[in-house]
Amino acid sequence: MTSFKPSDELKQKLYVIIFKSDTKGGKLFDVLLLIVIVFSVLLSMLESIVEYDKQYLIPFRIGEWIITFLFTIEYILRIYCVPNKKKYIFSFYGIIDFLSILPAFISILFSSTRYFSIIRSLRLLRIFRILKLSRYVKESNHLAESIKRSAKKILLFSYFIIIMVTILGAIMYVVESKVNPGFGNIPESVYWAVVTLTTVGYGDITPVTFLGQLIATVIMLLGYSIIAVPTGIVSSEMIRSHRMKDVVCLKCGNQEHDRNAFYCHQCGSRLPISKSP
Numbered sequence: 001m002t003s004f005k006p007s008d009e010l011k012q013k014l015y016v017i018i019f020k021s022d023t024k025g026g027k028l029f030d031v032l033l034l035i036v037i038v039f040s041v042l043l044s045m046l047e048s049i050v051e052y053d054k055q056y057l058i059p060f061r062i063g064e065w066i067i068t069f070l071f072t073i074e075y076i077l078r079i080y081c082v083p084n085k086k087k088y089i090f091s092f093y094g095i096i097d098f099l100s101i102l103p104a105f106i107s108i109l110f111s112s113t114r115y116f117s118i119i120r121s122l123r124l125l126r127i128f129r130i131l132k133l134s135r136y137v138k139e140s141n142h143l144a145e146s147i148k149r150s151a152k153k154i155l156l157f158s159y160f161i162i163i164m165v166t167i168l169g170a171i172m173y174v175v176e177s178k179v180n181p182g183f184g185n186i187p188e189s190v191y192w193a194v195v196t197l198t199t200v201g202y203g204d205i206t207p208v209t210f211l212g213q214l215i216a217t218v219i220m221l222l223g224y225s226i227i228a229v230p231t232g233i234v235s236s237e238m239i240r241s242h243r244m245k246d247v248v249c250l251k252c253g254n255q256e257h258d259r260n261a262f263y264c265h266q267c268g269s270r271l272p273i274s275k276s277p
Contacts (some may be wrong), residue, residue, distance in 0.1 A: 040120050100117065165190055176189075197226060252266050
């Protein structure tokens, strides 16, 4: 429970409105904030259209600075009323709130950086808190944890892919370079191999020899199976984490046990009582 001094009545009221979505004022503030964020993102997208930017240059700039001013005031008020200022400033939402106003001020020196204000769309993640969708946040944490545990396997797989596309690019350079200007050097050939293996297929470089087309066909077919590997690695980790028991074998230190296991599958010792529900 957040505590305030008796003299901090204003801070407490602001804190409830800004940080609490379970009150009438808090819900209204969050809804208005989401509307402004959506409007800001749409404004940034419309600004990137040259015809609109020329025709509505002044309204776009005025609207951008009004929104930036509102977000700046909001950010200052958040720091003012939150008891643990350091915790908020360096939190995920605190950093996003700061980055959402930064591009506008940098654009004074570098005008093109104003388009980075699209990062404000990350502030829409607050809808999870507003709509009480915390269970989805827990699921996203579970996904992030599974990806983290899969990182070494995915890194090893990526290392193998880098070697593969380098070799394939060199082979295609030897096969195509004399008759195809698209394969003018090995880096360009490696680029083609990456585009083909990932099944993106821009079509800017295409093989013209029979052998080159045959190799390209093999790479395309290989690409489908390669794309499935990282997905399979993460999926297996997610399934395994659901099956895992949050206990450590006191004899061998093994931490990988099924939820319904009573004995360690590695040494056969009886497991301590699980901490998992």
